[in-house]
Amino acid sequence: MKKMTSQTTAMAGLLFLGINTALAEPLYVGSYGGSTEQAMRDEIIPAFLEEHDAEIIYVAGNSTDTLAKLQAQRGDQELDVVLMDDGPMYQAVNLGFCSPMQDTAMLDDVYDIARFPDDKAVGVGLVASGFAYNADMFERNGWEPPSSWKDLADEKFAGKLVVPSISNTYGVHALVMAARLNGGSESDIDPGFEFMQEQVAPNILSFEPSAGKMSELFQNEEIALSVWGSGRLRALASTGFPGAFAYPEEGAVALMVAACVIEGSEERELAEAFIEHLLAPESQELLADTQGWGPAQRNAQLSDELASVLPYGEKIDQLVAVDWDVINPNRLEWTNRWNRQVER
16 A cells, blocks of 8 residues: 655645545546646546545646656556656656556547657647737737747847747747757757857847746846747736747647646556546646646647637647657757856
């Protein structure tokens, strides 16, 4: 029987009880804190427990925390199912922590871009990395909305641009797309560094990765344009800020929130049922509204307001994926190089 460690006791946000919980082991779910935990506590998990006699222990942490926990508990895993950003999830898959889904019928309506090799994980939410911009500022200056990753080098944005550091996923996406634009790729990243260093960096006011600071810069009209996520922009626009989101013609990069069943879980059937519940249209619609995650499956229906910002419907075809199997082993080297050449 699993026992909660002191670390888990400190991190576990919530304990949910079903009807006959004394008869079964609890399902340990490792996922995000903050507003995601709130949505899980208020809506997602109670709805799941209406259909399953179970006990769920929610272990809150960011993706780095969750991956570190899996590594620390290798061979004696406490977690049964985890949600992480796609970059760390690919690491978890490659480290052997994720088990292939057995009930693959639940994946029939999932977009291809949200499926992992061998179905060892699946996207449960989609965010587009593209351009957030101040629509009023663009209109006052007579500027057309940004339409290409090349626009980051346009001199009219000098001192009015933010590109997050590559310690942040949005920064990684910008670097990879810069490489692809200039004949490179994840495996040939030099053209991306050259473009960012020589043509984009002179325009950048800040390499700020913080969502709070980014919002402040936009609201104070210190910046006009940023590489950012559709979900972040949606949250900012909900405050009344005249923000808009643009999908670059070369493609916005898909940032996925992904889920997997942990290899060796004693609660595999329940873990898969929980992922299936996350993929249900009702859950997908709720997560879109509360988290700004575009649906990962085709049957969810979004309001016009949400559909205008989040990746949904035809916008799914405007998403491109990056190769995390190449990025992850090189991430530290790229970060050091970025600090020397771009963010110096």
